[in-house]
Amino acid sequence: MSLDTLRGTPSNLNRWADMSDLLGRLRGRGWRMTSQRRVVAEVLDGDHVHLTADEVHARAAQRLPEISRATVYNALGELVALGEVAEVTTDGRAKRYDPNAHHPHQHLVCSACGAIRDVHPTGDPLAGLPAEERFGFTVSAVEVTYRGLCPNCA
Amino acid sequence: MSLDTLRGTPSNLNRWADMSDLLGRLRGRGWRMTSQRRVVAEVLDGDHVHLTADEVHARAAQRLPEISRATVYNALGELVALGEVAEVTTDGRAKRYDPNAHHPHQHLVCSACGAIRDVHPTGDPLAGLPAEERFGFTVSAVEVTYRGLCPNCA
DNA sequence: TTCTTGACTTGGATTCTGTCCATCGTAGGA
């Protein structure tokens, strides 16, 4: 089954909506399950997880030492395409992967130590952009990153 | 004169505040002017400019063929440190350099073609994060990127 | 259960972005 097929199947999406775990949702959507993909998904499962691809690889390799970096990149790319994981770029360095994609949220980043917290602001952030400032764009998403100092670094 | 010296001189900052051009401000702040730095500043001057370092280098090289990439990176880094240019990361790829740093704004990015527009939303974006969602952080800045499709790609 | 096949994994090469460093050149003050 191709990624394109997986992407556009609302019936599959809904059928498994009650499963809380990433792994179950993926299996339910027909994602071909391999030992490598399983450990990548397991490493990413949870709250406040913001790992780089290399960190995911390192943790996956603890359980499956022969897993390659290319496989981790492939799996992460597909999870992002499926909408199960969000890519976030908080510094200019490596992208981070956030499995909390089903709960819209924003990020609060410490400028000193790089710590990242999920935050949930009030109101619709899209509403901040009036129509006359949209220049004909169809605006569908907004990414917000707050920066400051965490309690430890302040 | 060192960067540290340049950074913290409000008198210099104000003395040249009426100059509209980047080049003039830099010279007024004592930035040592070389032919390489001049073309980098000239390439960046203007509105709605969001060039990558490589694009800056390519345009600078049209006027000064022997300019090196390291020099462009050095100059860009200093312009950012001086607060004259802002770094923006709209995709996971190369950083872009935005000379519009004196007019706070946000970015509207086309998910298809990557086009970038400066936008000016209403209200204070920092106000969107209530105190109970700040977890003890001292929040000082916020970056907002709206995503969607531009008129050409829609 | 075994077979089959297309999808997945591997690891090494490659690209892209950015930094570092020793050496050379020069802007701007004396």
Added chain:
DNA sequence: TCCTACGATGGACAGAATCCAAGTCAAGAA
């Protein structure tokens, strides 16, 4: 005009990510 500290150079290097050809395997079919 001369000095010299600061800036430029380009090649090496490093980190992040992608590409590719060859080998492997999950899952449906028989």
